[in-house]
Amino acid sequence: MDSSIILDPVHFNLTITRLCYELIENHDDFSNSAIIGLQPRGVYLAERIKNELLKIIPGIELKIGKLDITFYRDDFRRRDTPISANRTEIDFIIENKKVILVDDVFYTGRSLRSGLDAMLAFGRPKQVEMLTLIERKYSRQFPLQPDYIGKSVDSISSQRVEVDWKENSGKDLVKLFTINA
Numbered sequence: 001m002d003s004s005i006i007l008d009p010v011h012f013n014l015t016i017t018r019l020c021y022e023l024i025e026n027h028d029d030f031s032n033s034a035i036i037g038l039q040p041r042g043v044y045l046a047e048r049i050k051n052e053l054l055k056i057i058p059g060i061e062l063k064i065g066k067l068d069i070t071f072y073r074d075d076f077r078r079r080d081t082p083i084s085a086n087r088t089e090i091d092f093i094i095e096n097k098k099v100i101l102v103d104d105v106f107y108t109g110r111s112l113r114s115g116l117d118a119m120l121a122f123g124r125p126k127q128v129e130m131l132t133l134i135e136r137k138y139s140r141q142f143p144l145q146p147d148y149i150g151k152s153v154d155s156i157s158s159q160r161v162e163v164d165w166k167e168n169s170g171k172d173l174v175k176l177f178t179i180n181a
Contacts, residue, residue, distance in 0.1 A: 006134065006153055006161070007174040015150040016045075019131060020052045022148050023100065032126070033098040034063040036090065038115050039070070042103035044165045045133055049102065063097070065090035065122075069114040088118070095123030100148075104163045106132040109142035134161050134174055 007015060027033045030053070037046025043066050050064050066089040101115045112130055119125070131148035136155045153161060153176060164173040 002178040002180070003175045005173065006176050007151060007172075009166075009172045012172040012174065015133065016048050016052055017056075019133075019148050019150055020049060020056055023049070023053070023131070024056065026129075027098060027100075029057075030060055030062055032096075033100065034065065034092060034094055034125075035100045035102060036065040036067050036094075036115075036119065038101060038103045038111055039066055039068045039088070041105075041163065041165075042101075044163075044167060045104050045131075046102040049131070063092045065092070067101075067115060067118055069111060069118045072114040072118040090122050093123045094119065094125045096126045097123075098127045098129070099125040100129045100131050102131045104132065105134045105136060105161050106130065106146045106149075107136040107161075108139055109144040112144050112146075113142050133163060136161055 035046050035049060037043035046064060046066070050062055053060060053062060066087070068088040099119065101112060101119070103111055103115070106112065116128065119128070129147040130144070132146045133150040135146055135149045135152045137152055138154065139157060155161065155176065158179050160177045160179060162175045162177060164171055164175070166172050
């Protein structure tokens with residue numbers, strides 16, 4: 001497989017900081033907002049966003065949750081091996097809140113669609129936005145798009161984006177792989 005680096009550790013952190021400032025512009029003090037990371041990998045980004053927002057605006061009250069979309073996915077029964085479910089951890093009501101759904105890579109829109117379905121079990125939000133670290137273009141299967149984008153990447157179906165988090169791999173890095181057939 002051929003690979004190239006999309007975001008090195010320095011640009012990775014700068015991108016997260018920029019995303020936080022964009023959120024601050026639109027959500028002010030976050031009193032009527034909630035950030036929900038899609039399990040498993042969107043949770044890493046949601047935690048980073050939370051930590052950076054707390055550095056920028058010390059003492060701010062943030063509502064942060066983790067949403068398991070496993071059984072809302074349209075492909076979970078089509079796999080050869082059973083899917084293991086993660087845990088949803090949302091200890092607040094999202095009724096009339098501005099919700100920011102967070103995932104690391106946005107590609108076809110299927111995960112976001114599943115997240116929208118799963119989220120409704122916790123109330124009806126006033127508004128829903130999507131934040132992603134990497135947006136892969138050209139392969140939408142649903143008419144959805146992220147509101148906050150760390151970096152857009154032109155990619156084709158034979159390519160994959162991999163996000164490494166220092167929490168689990170020791171280094172923040174985003175790579176684009178071309179899979180040779």
